[in-house]
Amino acid sequence: MTAREDRPGSAGGHDIPGPHHGGPDDDYTPEQLAAMSREDLDRLGASYDGVEVLHVDPGPEPGSRLEKRAIRQVGFTFALAGLAAFVFVVIYVGSGWFLPDWHWTITEQGWSAFFTPLLGLLMGLSLALVGIGLVLYTKKLLPHETAVQDKHDGSHFDRVTTGATLVGGLHNSGLARRKLITRSLAFMGGGLGLMLLMPLGGLIKNPNKGNPLGTTNWAKGVRLVRNDGSPIRPGDQEPGSLETVFPAVPGGNIQADAATMLIRLRPEQVEEAQPRIGQADFGYGEYVAYSKICTHAGCPVSLYEQETSRILCPCHQSQFDVTQGAKPVFGPATRSLPQLPITVDDEGYFVARRDYIEAVGPTYWNRERI
């Protein structure tokens, strides 16, 4: 304690630690601690933390063959880790400088094909070797110590005293008596909470406005075009073939719900065809057009097996029979693929007669009502 500390204003007088300051410092004077060995101090501190060191296996004898070998192993591992790291740096920096360019090209099988694997190999090797070195060090060179620490259960004293402080504070606030304050607090809390949640309302959009789910870009007279925009005439397709077509509107080929399959049935398929009720005239001659969007989970159904007249969805294996109005015949889908009514226009190209008469894609709660 220096004299300067009692000057006025320093701490309101003599700055002497209070009676509750000490802890273990009261049990052990600096002189006592200074007289103890480092190990004793370690054990003493541990005992204050509820830890007892039961057993120490001191590790290999200094200078023994065992120790030398372990040191060699650990040192070699760390050195190798460092080497791998440096080689990583050289390859990362040197590619395209004094080493061949790292840019990957599809035609070449040279250096660029090895760049990423080399980076991974070297970084992985380097990091893993650091880890292995550390584990070796712990296992072979560190003393093996077995310690036991006491687990403390909750203290009754702590519970009672903390409870008293909490309840005391609450009591002093008088909230239990001052009903007006508690009520206004509850009102305020409710209002504030709601107010802060309100901006989330910006996320909400009415799905029933304008019927976006029930309509597509198909409409009367819209041509059926291929992905490249070319229109299709009857006779362009072989019997038994399938072509994906889109509405001839800007961006029609990237619309999520407009993709349609134009299928030319084989003559025997035409004979056994059983279209859905009221949709017998939706096809045009041997041609039928069904929505490509699966009625189960919305994947594009795209695997058409001619022999069985089945269209398979690769996502969940729903199968639809094109001769039965694309009725689901296996798998989790419940509804037929919607059929697009088609005809040909004056120039002999396929056009839609109208939009789909039902919503395409996955089922939802009020689909039937749209």
Added chain:
Amino acid sequence: MARTATAPGAPTSRLGKAAFEIDDRLIVAGPLRRTLNKVFPDHWSFLLGEIALYSFVVLLLSGTYLTFFFDASMKEVVYDGSYAPLRGVEMSAAYDSALQMSFDVRGGLFLRQVHHWAALLFVASIVVHLLRIFFTGAFRRPRETNWLIGVVMLVLSLLMGVTGYSLPDDLLSGTGLRIISAILLSIPVVGTWVHFAVFNGDYVGENIIGRFYIAHVLLFPAILLGLIAVHLLILVKQKHTQFAGPGRTEHNVVGNRLFPTFAAKATGLFFVVFGLIALLGGLVQINPIWLWGPYNPSQVSAASQPDWYIMFLDGSTRLFPAWDINLPGSYTIPALFWPTVVIAGAMFTLLALYPMIERKLTRDTASHHLLQRPRDVPVRTSLGVMGLTFYVWLMMSGGNDVIADKFQISLNAMTWIGRIGVIILPPIAYAITYRICLGLQMHDRQVLEHGIETGVIRRLPNGEFIEVHQPLGPVDAHGHGALAYGGAPVPKKMNQIGGARRAIRGFFSPIEPPARVELEQRAEGRGLSPQESDRELTTSGRPTEGGRPSEGGRPSEGGRPQEPRD
């Protein structure tokens, strides 16, 4: 303060003085000592959660790097990068930037793959960690809170995965996004409203990648970080559980102190995990988005599977029958709702509530810090295996088209195998597991009573052949052991109780004199210290309690804990 500088025992070294200076200001010596002295039990299965933690660190590091290059926009651009086959193709800016970071950023592909592999390892280690907690009963009071947090983190990590792999906007992830959209639509009553809130309109719109991006890089990681912090704080506060063993009680923890042993091992594990992920990221290709092409709603590739942790939902969706429920007023509950929202919801709810359910059923409300061996709790273990069978079967069904293709099985047959299996296999798994647990329990008791089978067959004077058994402790007049089962592993082989002595160190050649080791062992067998080994050298090769104390220790021996070697 002047007092410490002149006090006896004051530091003389520069480092020591600096440490005193720091402690004068921050007063950290006490808490630091308590931390360094904290004892951690030592068992390989306690490292599973650490692997998850370290994978998360790698995810944060690699993910932050990827954000420097990723553009979460669905604006259409024309690709003009180094990957020739896609040059001139229209695609979203997100896919374009994912290609740029793969082909035009030095080491970008490597870090992208590191990120993806780390994500797979992250979820995998969480699941395995959860199984360890479940089967050993570590979730029992007082650890229900941490179990709940853990289940929430598992769900969050799945959401992280889904929002993450949807970002590149390639054909595969776009297909996944389409199915997510259908799942949202399938929710009764509010489905279309939820879909329009998430996608900001009809599928696909122009906002979803940007929204998923901010959820993936900010929202979910922030919540995860907070939960990880709480998870670890509670763990430290409650102290780790331990397996039953010599000297281990409900009121102590036996193991290594944090410093230096545990810290060194944990750091070592971090580097090994990081190194493994880096090796995978460089050497094993994952999600080559340039092969899938940009997303187009009218295209799909066969064998479209999500990452492994979502496959169970894909499987349940494939297996669930076509059962739409049509309600009066032309309302529909789509079939898709059940195998996705309901099954996933039920699975995670059951998982989260399991500690409470078990507490209710067993009426065991005591605090437990000693772990149980799965065989000792046959009902829980069998329930766990039953649930696991259900999960794994669904996961396999998520790839049933690939199985059908590779093994030349009919696709429809695979679906039916899946449907039947998902109903009958879990109960079968329950029954088999239950029998195995009982069998293992009985064998433990048999060994305790009759001793270990030595493999030595002896012919008695009356012609009877018997196998000699080595008792594990004192025996009564009939030769039956008096040891009771204590919830710890029972040694079942002579080697585990020192029948073969300790192995002489050295991999290719011995690095310690074999004769000396043998002498030490014999001396220890006689209960003598190594220095006294010359006193009794005539002892026979009697099986002793030397050897491997951590496995061979007698469960009922209330003595001091022996050092776990492995």
